[in-house]
Amino acid sequence: MIKVENLVKEFGTKKAVNRVSFTVQKGEILGFLGPNGAGKSTTMRMITGFIPPTEGRVTVGGHDISENPVEAKRLIGYLPESAPCYSDMSVHGFLNFTAELRGINGTKREEAVRRVVGLCSLESVLHQSVDTLSKGFRHRTCLAQSLIHDPEVLILDEPTDGLDPNQKHEVRQLLKRLGQNKAIVFSTHILEEVDACCTRAIIIDHGEVRANGTPAELRAQHDLAGSVTLQVHGTPAETVKSRLGGLMLAQKATASLVDGVVHARVYPRNRAMNGELAKAIAEVTTKEGWQFDELHTEDGRLDEVFRGITRPDTLASKTE
Amino acid sequence: MNEATRNIWTITKRELGGYFNSPVAYVFIVIFLLLNGFFTFMLGNFFERGEANLNAFFVWHPWLYLFLVPAAGMRLWAEERRIGTLELLLTMPITAWQAILGKFLSCWVFLALALFLTFPVVATVAYLGSPDIGAILSGYFGSLLLAGAYLAITVATSAMTRNQVISFILSVVICFFLILAGWEPVTNLLVRWAPQWLVETVASFSVMPHFTGFQRGVVDIRDTLFFVSVMIFSLFSTSVILRGLRGA
Ligand SMILES: Nc1ncnc2c1ncn2[C@@H]1O[C@H](COP(=O)(O)OP(=O)(O)OP(=O)(O)O)[C@@H](O)[C@H]1O
Ligand SMILES: [Mg+2]
Numbered sequence: 001m002i003k004v005e006n007l008v009k010e011f012g013t014k015k016a017v018n019r020v021s022f023t024v025q026k027g028e029i030l031g032f033l034g035p036n037g038a039g040k041s042t043t044m045r046m047i048t049g050f051i052p053p054t055e056g057r058v059t060v061g062g063h064d065i066s067e068n069p070v071e072a073k074r075l076i077g078y079l080p081e082s083a084p085c086y087s088d089m090s091v092h093g094f095l096n097f098t099a100e101l102r103g104i105n106g107t108k109r110e111e112a113v114r115r116v117v118g119l120c121s122l123e124s125v126l127h128q129s130v131d132t133l134s135k136g137f138r139h140r141t142c143l144a145q146s147l148i149h150d151p152e153v154l155i156l157d158e159p160t161d162g163l164d165p166n167q168k169h170e171v172r173q174l175l176k177r178l179g180q181n182k183a184i185v186f187s188t189h190i191l192e193e194v195d196a197c198c199t200r201a202i203i204i205d206h207g208e209v210r211a212n213g214t215p216a217e218l219r220a221q222h223d224l225a226g227s228v229t230l231q232v233h234g235t236p237a238e239t240v241k242s243r244l245g246g247l248m249l250a251q252k253a254t255a256s257l258v259d260g261v262v263h264a265r266v267y268p269r270n271r272a273m274n275g276e277l278a279k280a281i282a283e284v285t286t287k288e289g290w291q292f293d294e295l296h297t298e299d300g301r302l303d304e305v306f307r308g309i310t311r312p313d314t315l316a317s318k319t320e
Numbered sequence: 321m322n323e324a325t326r327n328i329w330t331i332t333k334r335e336l337g338g339y340f341n342s343p344v345a346y347v348f349i350v351i352f353l354l355l356n357g358f359f360t361f362m363l364g365n366f367f368e369r370g371e372a373n374l375n376a377f378f379v380w381h382p383w384l385y386l387f388l389v390p391a392a393g394m395r396l397w398a399e400e401r402r403i404g405t406l407e408l409l410l411t412m413p414i415t416a417w418q419a420i421l422g423k424f425l426s427c428w429v430f431l432a433l434a435l436f437l438t439f440p441v442v443a444t445v446a447y448l449g450s451p452d453i454g455a456i457l458s459g460y461f462g463s464l465l466l467a468g469a470y471l472a473i474t475v476a477t478s479a480m481t482r483n484q485v486i487s488f489i490l491s492v493v494i495c496f497f498l499i500l501a502g503w504e505p506v507t508n509l510l511v512r513w514a515p516q517w518l519v520e521t522v523a524s525f526s527v528m529p530h531f532t533g534f535q536r537g538v539v540d541i542r543d544t545l546f547f548v549s550v551m552i553f554s555l556f557s558t559s560v561i562l563r564g565l566r567g568a
Binding site: 098100 | 334405
């Protein structure tokens with residue numbers, strides 16, 4: 001549904017977005033991650049046709065956003081970063097207006113407004129003026145606006161920003177539900193959201209895509225992913241290290257003595273087989289009669305992966 | 321109604337609602353009427369003239385509109401930029417032209433309404449004498465065109481900035497120039513050292529010579545075209561400004 005090819009955006013001499021390409025199919029929920037100023041909002045503004053790209057192409061449902069903007073925009077529901085709403089209108093008036101601009105008329109419009117008011121739990125503020133709304137309600141009003149025409153494509157810039165924990169949960173559930181037959185792109189700074197509802201995630205930094213994959217794939221990029229840790233009592237660290245490092249499935253092992261307990265970590269030869277590795281280690285410990293506890297397989301941590309990819313020092317070491 | 325007119329109408333309706341939802345609209349209309357009365361009856365010596373026409377009324381409009389039209393139109397785009405709804409509006413399935421026209425029309429309709437409310441002046445002349453109805457109608461028509469031209473300029477300056485005050489000042493300056501270029505005291509000054517053709521060219525850009533005809537009851541197609549061209553040119557500039565803004 002969404003196809004982004006070699007997107008570049010320059011502000012003066014500064015490249016805010018640099019050769020970004022990806023596609024999103026129907027049924028996919030793409031999480032857009034990256035530190036502040038990475039270029040997430042700029043990319044989304046180009047996808048929705050608000051700012052033209054310096055280079056590159058965006059097509060939405062087969063319509064080029066530069067050549068055929070109106071047709072492409074029809075398919076898109078968009079929540080801008082600041083969740084802007086016309087402050088001189090009531091919530092109901094605002095939703096009515098956006099529905100009208102989307103070409104929804106008559107009883108269909110009442111129905112559409114009622115539907116999104118329900119989806120975003122706006123019943124209690126329906127006739128309140130937008131400028132007296134709390135931040136979370138304003139955010140939800142703008143989110144409701146993006147859903148009013150039941151679009152095939154949803155572009156949401158930080159949809160859970162400013163919401164209370166219950167509403168965050170609600171919105172994630174909503175995205176998951178909607179994602180079954182839509183193409184959704186949303187940006188976020190909350191990594192659990194990626195696990196909670198994305199089918200795929202992109203990490204972008206300094207305008208460039210650094211990683212693109214399912215949450216599990218991203219997690220596996222972590223250096224420690226797939227390694228097995230355990231603590232052994234009453235056995236010398238050296239013995240533990242050489243015995244575990246000698247395992248067929250192990251690439252190497254480390255062990256150190258902390259407070260009289262040996263903390264060991266075994267790295268797998270093949271990450272896909274880490275279940276086997278844990279089993280093999282368990283067998284060794286029983287055979288050797290080691291006293292151990294906390295045998296645990298790391299599945300990699302998304303925040304660590306995120307930091308590893310976007311931390312300035314790792315960037316520097318990569319370019320060296 | 322086809323889609324384009326429907327979109328324009330949707331936007332016009334919203335903006336009009338925006339005017340009347342706030343007290344600003346009523347304050348504006350009251351000030352407009354008071355100033356009109358003051359200029360016409362005090363400065364224009366309406367009664368002393370003893371003429372059954374509205375010259376004393378219309379002659380002040382270029383000056384009256386100079387401040388009132390920018391005040392009414394300055395928020396149209398500036399406010400949209402300030403609160404960020406521009407991003408929402410321009411990612412809707414409408415063209416920038418439809419948005420520009422919708423906004424322009426809403427404010428023009430509002431000004432027309434304010435102008436319409438000056439009808440007691442007409443009633444007064446009709447009561448005191450037997451005025452030339454044709455001249456009155458053409459005066460109103462010209463006044464409306466004049467307001468439209470100023471408004472289109474304000475729409476353009478409003479798109480240039482997110483600050484309403486700056487937008488107001490810019491449009492006042494531009495409209496003031498459009499008055500001065502053809503205002504008699506200024507042209508008389510210019511003739512002393514500039515060649516005749518130059519003075520005439522400069523003056524032809526002014527609203528003044530184009531507006532006087534309407535007051536006398538002459539609806540000249542060239543004068544009408546002048547105001548319409550100012551509107552088209554300014555609205556076109558607005559679309560260029562809006563595009564440039566997003567491309568920056
Ligand atoms: N209109 C503009 N003019 C100049 N620079 C801009 C403009 N808009 C964005 N930028 C720059 O482009 C870069 C990317 O900004 P962008 O808003 O896309 O970041 P982001 O990934 O959305 O960040 P955040 O997580 O803080 O929302 C930033 O360095 C920003 O300063
Ligand atoms: Mg952003």
